[in-house]
Amino acid sequence: MKGQQPQNKFSLSDIIGLEEAKDTLELLAKKCIDKECRVGILLWGPPGCGKSFLIEVIASVYDFEIILDTSSNLTSRYVGESEKAVQTMFDRAESIAQTGKPVVIFIDEAESLLPCRESTPDYKSDVVNVFLISMSKSSEYPIMVVLATNHRDKMDTTVLRDGRINNHIFVGFPKIEDYKLLWKMYLDKIAIEDGAKISNDVAIDELADLSYQKLTPVSIKAICEELAMVTQSKSGKQGKIEHDRLVDAISKRAHRIGNELDEFKETLVASARQSDMNGDDDL
Ligand SMILES: Nc1ncnc2c1ncn2[C@@H]1O[C@H](COP(=O)(O)OP(=O)(O)OP(=O)(O)O)[C@@H](O)[C@H]1O
Ligand SMILES: [Mg+2]
Numbered sequence: 536m537k538g539q540q541p542q543n544k545f546s547l548s549d550i551i552g553l554e555e556a557k558d559t560l561e562l563l564a565k566k567c568i569d570k571e572c573r574v575g576i577l578l579w580g581p582p583g584c585g586k587s588f589l590i591e592v593i594a595s596v597y598d599f600e601i602i603l604d605t606s607s608n609l610t611s612r613y614v615g616e617s618e619k620a621v622q623t624m625f626d627r628a629e630s631i632a633q634t635g636k637p638v639v640i641f642i643d644e645a646e647s648l649l650p651c652r653e654s655t656p657d658y659k660s661d662v663v664n665v666f667l668i669s670m671s672k673s674s675e676y677p678i679m680v681v682l683a684t685n686h687r688d689k690m691d692t693t694v695l696r697d698g699r700i701n702n703h704i705f706v707g708f709p710k711i712e713d714y715k716l717l718w719k720m721y722l723d724k725i726a727i728e729d730g731a732k733i734s735n736d737v738a739i740d741e742l743a744d745l746s747y748q749k750l751t752p753v754s755i756k757a758i759c760e761e762l763a764m765v766t767q768s769k770s771g772k773q774g775k776i777e778h779d780r781l782v783d784a785i786s787k788r789a790h791r792i793g794n795e796l797d798e799f800k801e802t803l804v805a806s807a808r809q810s811d812m813n814g815d816d817d818l
Contacts, residue, residue: 545595551720551752552713553585556704560589563702564597564679568637573674575699577645579687579806580706581799583751583792586683589706590641599679600631603641606648610662617648618665625669625678632676645682646689663691670699688805709752714743717752721759722776731763734775742781749789751796758784 547557560576567574578586594601602624609620628638642648652660670680682700684690694700709717718739725731746755762784766774 545592547592547596550585550589550592551716552709553589553706556585556589556706557593559702559704560593561597564593564599564637567677567679568597570675570677573670573698574679574702575670576679576681576702576704577687577690577695577700578681578683578704578706580685581708581751581796582685583753584706584708585752586706587641587643590639590681590683594639597637599637599639601639601641602628602631604643606642606644606646609642609648615661617662621648621662621665622669625673628678629673629676632673632678635677637677637679639679639681641681641683643683645684646686649682649691649694650689652691652693663694667694667699685799686802688802688808708748711743711747714747714755715739717755718742718746718759721756725759725763725776729760729763729767730772731766732773732775734777736778737776737781738778741778742785745782745785746789749793749796750785751792754788754792758788 547561550557556578563574563576566572578589580586590601590603593599604620604624609617609624611617611620624640624642628640632638649663649666652663673680680700682690682694687695687703695703722733722737722739726733750758758781762776762780766776766780
């Protein structure tokens with residue numbers, strides 16, 4: 536398979552944990568390339584846990600062209616403009632796919648482009664209609680349509696069913712073992728790439744315990760990068776990142792992103808309630 540060539544920018548081992556999500560995405564990517572079936576995917580979960588990263592990596596490994604946008608870019612105040620933007624995205628994907636190259640259309644913050652139609656004005660419903668029509672027309676090409684959201688409960692349910700965006704993949708917090716790997720990976724990375732010095736007193740297991748479900752992978756990465764920069768600018772090349780500095784950074788960052796993560800937990804409850812009401816397992 537093309538995807539195994541060494542020049543690819545990323546490999547699946549760059550993603551810590553998320554084994555099930557990786558396996559499912561690999562399977563769906565292969566199906567898409569073989570044009571076995573229409574592939575529509577929803578990645579949902581808390582912010583900063585790897586939804587966009589998974590697609591970036593899968594696209595790199597399986598040599599997909601990515602056409603990517605956020606809903607805020609696609610959504611226009613002017614009537615008809617959002618529909619046009621969606622249509623243009625699919626047209627571009629089709630023209631690339633016609634050359635034989637597989638394409639992934641990736642729409643982030645999908646709940647604002649494709650919201651529940653019952654609770655939104657008509658002009659938003661038109662966007663949903665255009666999306667559904669464009670998606671069904673694109674099914675004869677190797678095009679994978681991926682939506683990402685932190686708010687599955689706010690999305691239009693017809694988009695998420697009926698053989699459309701019907702592969703729902705939850706991308707949640709990593710397991711405790713994966714927190715250890717994340718700390719190790721991002722500390723090693725700043726040591727190699729930025730020349731940061733890590734003190735011998737750094738205890739990865741404790742960092743993992745303290746940050747488990749309080750920090751996301753992206754915030755672990757950000758702490759490492761910020762401390763590398765601050766330590767070097769204060770103490771020069773010899774400055775070391777000490778364990779206590781990391782512990783302090785974890786507590787400050789956990790406090791800062793706490794509200795955002797609590798908000799997501801409420802979404803999770805709403806989503807579970809919706810599944811119960813619909814009487815189905817997946818949605
Ligand atoms: N599981 C992971 N393993 C390694 N690095 C990760 C992982 N998850 C996230 N990251 C790092 O965090 C960065 C941001 O993650 P990403 O943008 O994929 O989060 P997201 O789930 O899309 O967030 P949002 O909901 O805010 O869009 C990635 O580019 C990557 O560097
Ligand atoms: Mg994202």
